[in-house]
Amino acid sequence: xxxxxxxxxxxxxxxxxxxxxxxxxxxxxxxxxxxxxxxxxxxxxxxxxxxxxxxxxxxxxxxxxxxxxxxxxxxxxxxxxxxxxxxxxxxxxxxxxxxxxxxxxxxxxxxxxxxxxxxxxxxxxxxxxxxxxxxxxxxxxxxxxxxxxxxxxxxxxxxxxxxxxxxxxxxxxxxxxxxxxxxxxxxxxx
Numbered sequence: 001x002x003x004x005x006x007x008x009x010x011x012x013x014x015x016x017x018x019x020x021x022x023x024x025x026x027x028x029x030x031x032x033x034x035x036x037x038x039x040x041x042x043x044x045x046x047x048x049x050x051x052x053x054x055x056x057x058x059x060x061x062x063x064x065x066x067x068x069x070x071x072x073x074x075x076x077x078x079x080x081x082x083x084x085x086x087x088x089x090x091x092x093x094x095x096x097x098x099x100x101x102x103x104x105x106x107x108x109x110x111x112x113x114x115x116x117x118x119x120x121x122x123x124x125x126x127x128x129x130x131x132x133x134x135x136x137x138x139x140x141x142x143x144x145x146x147x148x149x150x151x152x153x154x155x156x157x158x159x160x161x162x163x164x165x166x167x168x169x170x171x172x173x174x175x176x177x178x179x180x181x182x183x184x185x186x187x188x189x190x
């Protein structure tokens with residue numbers, strides 16, 4: 001029950017969108033197509049009984065793209081917390097639905113939530129060590145954007161040992177003193 005309360009704000013829009021027109025889908029097309037694949041992936045992840053805890057660790061502003069005075073004024077310790085539900089598929093790839101909040105560069109709380117996916121390289125076929133690459137399709141809101149929610153599709157990278165992961169994303173920027181941020185957090189599979 002707690003999972004459904006915590007994650008409902010993230011998953012509901014995905015489920016509504018994926019279920020649109022589901023009644024009109026013919027029996028032959030029921031298990032095929034992009035929308036059915038999205039629906040299956042999200043449903044399997046949503047129904048997982050495995051949970052994760054996220055602890056934001058560091059926000060690094062790329063020194064080559066920021067003025068020194070901006071870097072000196074920004075917060076790079078994004079205190080916060082998050083939770084998610086996850087699963088590994090038959091190929092060993094990780095899927096998660098999550099929510100997290102952290103202090104942004106201006107020390108203001110920023111919420112984020114969405115779906116995440118990673119595929120892995122397992123050095124020496126290790127059961128414990130994994131190096132992951134993937135993406136997140138998320139939604140966030142910021143005070144400096146008047147709390148208007150906006151999409152944040154971002155890359156994901158991780159180094160993992162057993163149930164502990166150091167996971168990061170890079171927020172790109174298109175002009176000086178914006179974006180170009182490496183955001184890193186710890187992920188613990190409970």
